[in-house]
Amino acid sequence: MDAPAEVTFIPLLLGGIGLILLLAGAFVWFVVTYQRRLFRQQLHERGTEAAHQNALLAAIIAAQEAERERIGRDLHDDVASSIAMAKMLVDRLTPDPHDPDAPALLGLAREVLGSAVEEVRTVSHSLYPAMLARVGLVHALRYLADLSRQTETLEVAFEAHYPLPLPLAQELALYRICQELVYNSLKHAHGATRLGVRLWQHEAVLTLAVEDDGRGFQPNGPQAAGTGVGLSSIAVRVEMLNARLVQHSSPSQGTQTRIDLDNPAA
Amino acid sequence: MGDLSRVVLLLTGLLGLLRFAELPRGLRYLVGLAWFGLLMETASIFMHGHVSNLWLIPFDSAGELWLLSLVYAWALGSARFARWRPWWVGAFVLYAGLSSLVVPRARFSTGVLVLESLLLLLLAGLYFRKLLNELQVPRLDRDPMFWVSTGLLQFSLGKLLIALFGNYMLEHYSLALNQWVWALHALLITVLYLCYFRALWMRPQK
Numbered sequence: 215m216d217a218p219a220e221v222t223f224i225p226l227l228l229g230g231i232g233l234i235l236l237l238a239g240a241f242v243w244f245v246v247t248y249q250r251r252l253f254r255q256q257l258h259e260r261g262t263e264a265a266h267q268n269a270l271l272a273a274i275i276a277a278q279e280a281e282r283e284r285i286g287r288d289l290h291d292d293v294a295s296s297i298a299m300a301k302m303l304v305d306r307l308t309p310d311p312h313d314p315d316a317p318a319l320l321g322l323a324r325e326v327l328g329s330a331v332e333e334v335r336t337v338s339h340s341l342y343p344a345m346l347a348r349v350g351l352v353h354a355l356r357y358l359a360d361l362s363r364q365t366e367t368l369e370v371a372f373e374a375h376y377p378l379p380l381p382l383a384q385e386l387a388l389y390r391i392c393q394e395l396v397y398n399s400l401k402h403a404h405g406a407t408r409l410g411v412r413l414w415q416h417e418a419v420l421t422l423a424v425e426d427d428g429r430g431f432q433p434n435g436p437q438a439a440g441t442g443v444g445l446s447s448i449a450v451r452v453e454m455l456n457a458r459l460v461q462h463s464s465p466s467q468g469t470q471t472r473i474d475l476d477n478p479a480a
Numbered sequence: 481m482g483d484l485s486r487v488v489l490l491l492t493g494l495l496g497l498l499r500f501a502e503l504p505r506g507l508r509y510l511v512g513l514a515w516f517g518l519l520m521e522t523a524s525i526f527m528h529g530h531v532s533n534l535w536l537i538p539f540d541s542a543g544e545l546w547l548l549s550l551v552y553a554w555a556l557g558s559a560r561f562a563r564w565r566p567w568w569v570g571a572f573v574l575y576a577g578l579s580s581l582v583v584p585r586a587r588f589s590t591g592v593l594v595l596e597s598l599l600l601l602l603l604a605g606l607y608f609r610k611l612l613n614e615l616q617v618p619r620l621d622r623d624p625m626f627w628v629s630t631g632l633l634q635f636s637l638g639k640l641l642i643a644l645f646g647n648y649m650l651e652h653y654s655l656a657l658n659q660w661v662w663a664l665h666a667l668l669i670t671v672l673y674l675c676y677f678r679a680l681w682m683r684p685q686k
Contacts, residue, residue, distance in 0.1 A: 224657050227645055231664060234637045242630050245608050246620055256615050 270450055277447030288337050296330035336361065343389055351385040352376050352413065355392055359411055362396055368406060368426075374413040378479040380420070387451045388413075388422055388473070394444045395424035395471050403428025403469060420477045425470040430463045485666045488673040489517050496680050503680065506554025507624055510676060513547040517673075538576035538589050541596040545572055548632070552603045555625045556610055572599065587650060593643030600636040604629040624679035631675025638668040 303323040307316055339345070339357070346354040352374045359372035379385065392411060399409050406428030414421050452459045457475040496503070496511030503511065520540045527536070549569045553562050572595065579589045607629040611617060620626045642665055649657055 223645075223648075223652075224654075224660050227641065227657075228660060228664065231638050231641050234641060235634055238634045238637050242633065245611065249612055249615070249617070249620060252612065253615050253618065 270453070273446035273450050277444070277450065280444070280447070285337055285341065288333070288340075292333040293330055293337065296326050296333060300326040300330065340393070343386075346385060346389055347382060350379060351389060354385075354389055355411060355413060358389075358393060358396060362400060362409060368400070368409045371408070371410045372412075376413050376415055376420070378415060378420075378477055380475075380477060380479065384455055384475075387455050388475070391448050391451050391473060392422055392424060394448050398444055399424065399426040399428065399469065402431070405429050406468070415477065418476055420475045422473045422475075423471065425468060427468040430465050430467045430469050432463075432465060485670040485673060486518075486521055488670055488677060489514060489521065492673050492677045492680060493518050495677060499680055502683070504554070506551050507680060509547050509550040509554070510628065510680065513544065513551070514673075514676060516543050516547060534588060535580065538580040538592045541589075541592050542573040542576040545569060545596055545599055548600065548603060551625075551628065552607065555628075556606055561606070568599075572596070588643065588646035590643055590647055593646070594640060597636040597640040597643060600632050601640075604632045604636070622682060624682060627675040627679040631672040635668045635672040638664065 300323045303319050303326065307313070307319055310316075339361075343354045343357075345357055355374065356372055359370045362368065363370045380388070392413075396409065396411065399406060403409075403426040406426040409426045410424070412421070412423040414423070449459065452473060455473075455475055457473050459471070459473055461469070461471045463469040493511065493514040496508075496514050500508060500511055517540075520536060520543070524536055546569050549565050553565050575595070576589070576592045579592045607625055611620075611626070617623045617626070642661060645661075649661060
């Protein structure tokens with residue numbers, strides 16, 4: 215005799231409920247496992263981010279120290295020695311108005327002081343390019359190129375097409391990057407005869423390119439390590455600008471550095 | 481099994497009273513829910529043998545959903561959820577109230593039970609979604625809402641099937657089927673109250 219319908223229904227209902235509860239258990243297990251994995255991943259990402267932030271901070275501090283060292287050296291080697299020489303010349307002046315050497319000494323002291331004033335201006339410009347805020351990035355970069363020409367060892371070419379100016383903070387960062395790249399070329403690109411600086415807006419991308427025809431370097435070699443602080447400082451600023459840095463260099467092939475930046479004003 | 485679930489519910493309510501002062505606002509509603517459940521159980525016991533206690537189901541569902549919606553409003557911390565909560569819970573309470581008038585007293589309010597189960601599943605789902613989206617809970621076993629949601633998930637899924645076939649059981653009454661189903665329901669509800677108990681037992685994470 216067949217069992218009544220309600221009796222055969224029992225295993226079906228209980229089986230259905232059991233199956234659904236099993237699925238619910240599997241779902242909770244999945245949530246727990248997946249949440250743990252996501253959490254671990256998040257912790258790992260936070261750790262990586264913190265390490266990156268620490269590296270950036272260290273790079274900023276190192277760049278600041280290097281900059282201070284450079285300014286200190288400039289003040290000591292150029293400005294201080296010029297002023298000391300002017301003082302020495304003035305000390306040699308006697309109270310006697312008829313001293314025949316007085317005009318020559320005064321002329322020399324004036325010349326040395328004039329040179330000291332120029333040196334102070336150069337240091338002051340490297341500290342804060344007041345020209346940037348006053349007349350804009352193109353003029354500040356042109357002035358930087360003019361200063362570089364004074365080394366008289368390099369032919370410096372500068373060209374710009376910059377119709378949509380960036381905010382001042384971003385211009386300052388770009389200027390600092392250019393300053394660092396130019397400084398690197400002057401200091402490390404032995405045998406270079408040409409230095410090119412180019413600021414070019416093409417559609418929505420603004421490109422700053424600095425290139426020289428010096429001896430270049432192996433990207434992972436000791437010379438690259440020598441410019442480490444400068445490159446770190448550039449990398450920090452490139453990251454701050456959300457820009458992209460591309461650098462090509464190889465022995466005796468010179469160095470080409472390009473920074474591409476999306477210009478929101480475009 | 482039914483007695484065991486009542487004992488666990490009573491213990492949960494007592495634990496809630498003991499810990500009430502140090503519980504966060506959301507879990508205080510859970511204590512309220514435990515005592516509301518005890519009230520319904522007491523009423524059900526008194527009505528048993530005199531009138532059908534199935535009549536209590538819409539009130540039980542309405543109160544349970546209302547209190548749990550308050551618990552989840554706290555846990556989810558969503559302004560949109562808090563804004564819409566009185567409307568959809570109010571609509572459900574209205575539906576449950578009307579259902580108690582329309583559905584014969586000796587029958588299950590299938591619509592109310594199914595809808596309540598689905599809404600409770602939705603609340604648990606919203607919690608799990610927030611859990612995975614925000615990743616703010618380092619250890620799930622120390623999060624009271626994880627236990628509440630896990631309990632509700634298993635209870636609501638089981639209850640959903642029981643509710644769907646509740647009236648079939650009444651129409652094709654069999655003592656064996658009845659005992660099996662109510663034993664299973666009591667098991668589900670015991671597990672749910674144990675989850676509530678666990679949620680109220682742990683000290684809130686700072």
